[in-house]
Amino acid sequence: MSTQLGTLAELPQEYRDAMTRVGVAPLWPQMRNVLPHGAPVPVTKSHLWAFADVRPLLLRAGELTPVEKAERRVLFLADPGRGPGAMQATSTIYIGLQLLLPGETAPAHKHTPSAARIVVEGEGAYTVVDGDKLPMHVGDLILTPGGCWHDHGHAGNAPVIWLDALDLPLFVYLEGSYAVEAPLQSPRNRPDASEVEYRSAGLAPVRRRDRPASTAYPMMRFPWARTEAALRHLAEHNGGEAIELDYVNPETGQSCLPTMGFTAMMLRAGETRRPPQRSASAVYHVVSGRGSTMINGATHHWGPKDTFSAPVFAAIEHTSASDSPAFLVRIHDTPLQEKLGYYEERAR
Numbered sequence: 001m002s003t004q005l006g007t008l009a010e011l012p013q014e015y016r017d018a019m020t021r022v023g024v025a026p027l028w029p030q031m032r033n034v035l036p037h038g039a040p041v042p043v044t045k046s047h048l049w050a051f052a053d054v055r056p057l058l059l060r061a062g063e064l065t066p067v068e069k070a071e072r073r074v075l076f077l078a079d080p081g082r083g084p085g086a087m088q089a090t091s092t093i094y095i096g097l098q099l100l101l102p103g104e105t106a107p108a109h110k111h112t113p114s115a116a117r118i119v120v121e122g123e124g125a126y127t128v129v130d131g132d133k134l135p136m137h138v139g140d141l142i143l144t145p146g147g148c149w150h151d152h153g154h155a156g157n158a159p160v161i162w163l164d165a166l167d168l169p170l171f172v173y174l175e176g177s178y179a180v181e182a183p184l185q186s187p188r189n190r191p192d193a194s195e196v197e198y199r200s201a202g203l204a205p206v207r208r209r210d211r212p213a214s215t216a217y218p219m220m221r222f223p224w225a226r227t228e229a230a231l232r233h234l235a236e237h238n239g240g241e242a243i244e245l246d247y248v249n250p251e252t253g254q255s256c257l258p259t260m261g262f263t264a265m266m267l268r269a270g271e272t273r274r275p276p277q278r279s280a281s282a283v284y285h286v287v288s289g290r291g292s293t294m295i296n297g298a299t300h301h302w303g304p305k306d307t308f309s310a311p312v313f314a315a316i317e318h319t320s321a322s323d324s325p326a327f328l329v330r331i332h333d334t335p336l337q338e339k340l341g342y343y344e345e346r347a348r
């Protein structure tokens, strides 16, 4: 099992030079790097980005760079395992914090990667997705799936900050990432689907043969007020189990984006939870509450609006502060791994 494989240094220099000239290389010296035993060896290093640290830099970007010069005024979270400038928080997940000032607009574009926003601070902003105007309240999850036109506007009177989550690293790796730009959209004059067709969990518009359900992305906005109410209600009735809800496509019950999944979690006051070791990587965003999370032995202390990452197969232990519950959104790449047929959970 643990046979020591040959190294490059064991090969004659003239043979190595000859391989280089022809454009080939031996697999065996690198075999264990790409196929380690038992579990992957993640490059991602768990990290906590405190909102209090990022916020002033983001507001400064508002002074330094007009939105027209940025298109999207974003500071992205760089995984320390990949070094400064790494445009990924984990292997597959890109996270940015975006600032929109009152009166500003971010022009329409669409792109191959899918995105979701979680509103972090401020009221009055909105996103228009394929003509649907979606209000942005703190904690709301808003989808902009790949290929859907989206632009942003802000009718409030204080800065708005939201978190962007994209499967951008995957699309860059696939050499499949690009965008198309357009002027601002004219929104339809009606509330979005979360206020009309999909108002209640388990209730969907009646299926009609002459008007089949649109199953790809039927609902783009998941209002936080409803999510938090559902978590609190579940907490009262689930017999002390972990309180976590999946954001799903209300027509299919499947993940709401192709590669990224989202769950809303509640930790009761003073509760400790040790989820299984998952093959998926994750980014956690704290909507409200305080606590700490130990990831592979290192402890992150978190508060409202902080964001932290966990690599694949991480040993995780969440503990909320003893005086109030905590609410977090977990962004993960389980749907991608399920499609590839290798998603796994290991009991601890």
Ligand SMILES: [Fe+2]
Residues within 6 Å of the ligand: 109, 111, 115, 150
């Ligand atoms: Fe975009």
